[in-house]
Amino acid sequence: MTATVVSPAVPSRLPIARQPIWTADGRLFGNEFLYRSRDGLPAQVDRWRSDRQDVATASVLDVLFGDGPPVATSFAFVNVTRSFLVDDRPLPAHAGRLVLEVVESVVADDDVLDGLQRLRARGYRIAIDDFSAAPDQVAMMPYADFVKIDCRDVHRQGAALVQLARRHGAKLVAERVADVALVEECRAWGFDLLQGDVLGPAITLAG
Known part of the structure; x- marks a missing residue:
């Protein structure tokens, strides 16, 4: 009998973390779900090669939408790489809850733009992560x-960054809201949604 070899590069049901995303008036809107290492710690996935980032995303999606008990009962924001946008890797059935958060390293070539249009037509929602007005974004x-x-980035670039982000009617999400003063600033800037440690840190989920 030939033994089955399991690649150590493909994780199985690793822990994930959840950080809440709130409306500007304090209602829970959804959560961002983040990859964690086997010991439940942040793994700095954004510094990995794209193929390893693919594996991390697949692991998070498996926990959220696989065969286990449901984890996401509202909007679930998950970082995705190019592979998931151009059909190189499968996406799960989503019941209208999955928000594909496009990481800042994705280049907006024709295949990616076609993929975004196709995925929206299929009911997925799209978020641009860490928007800084880069041309691809x-x-x-x-x-x-x-x-x-x-x-x-708003502090560095000014309110014009917020105005540009609103140009096509997207909801604006403030990230890294670190203190109460920033909560009030974000409301004044016109953000629709808020995310940050002062409103709820990323918590690794048991099991």
Whole structure:
């Protein structure tokens, strides 16, 4: 009998973390779900090669939409790479809850833009992560339901960044809301949704 070899590069049911996303008036809107290492710690996935990031995303999606008990009961924001946008990797059935959060390293070539249009037609929602007005991000804006902006980038670039992000009607999500003063600033800037440690840190889920 030939033994089955399991690649150590493909995780199985690794822990994930959940961080809440709130409306500006304090109602829970959804959660971002994040990859965690086997010991439940942040893994700095954004520094990995794209193929390893693919595996991390697949692991999170498996926990959320696989055969286990449901984890996401509202909008579930999950970081995705190019492979998931151009059909190189499968996406789960989503029941209208899955928000594909396009990481900032994705290049907006024709295949990606076609993929965004196709996925929206299939009912997936699209978010642009860490929006800083980079040309590739601006090219994806017509397909975005959400644009996420780091509060630190608003401080660096000014309110014009928020105005640009709103151009195509997407809901704006403030990221890294770190203190109560920033909550009030985000409301003044006109953000629709807020995410950050002062409103609820990312918590690794048991099991």
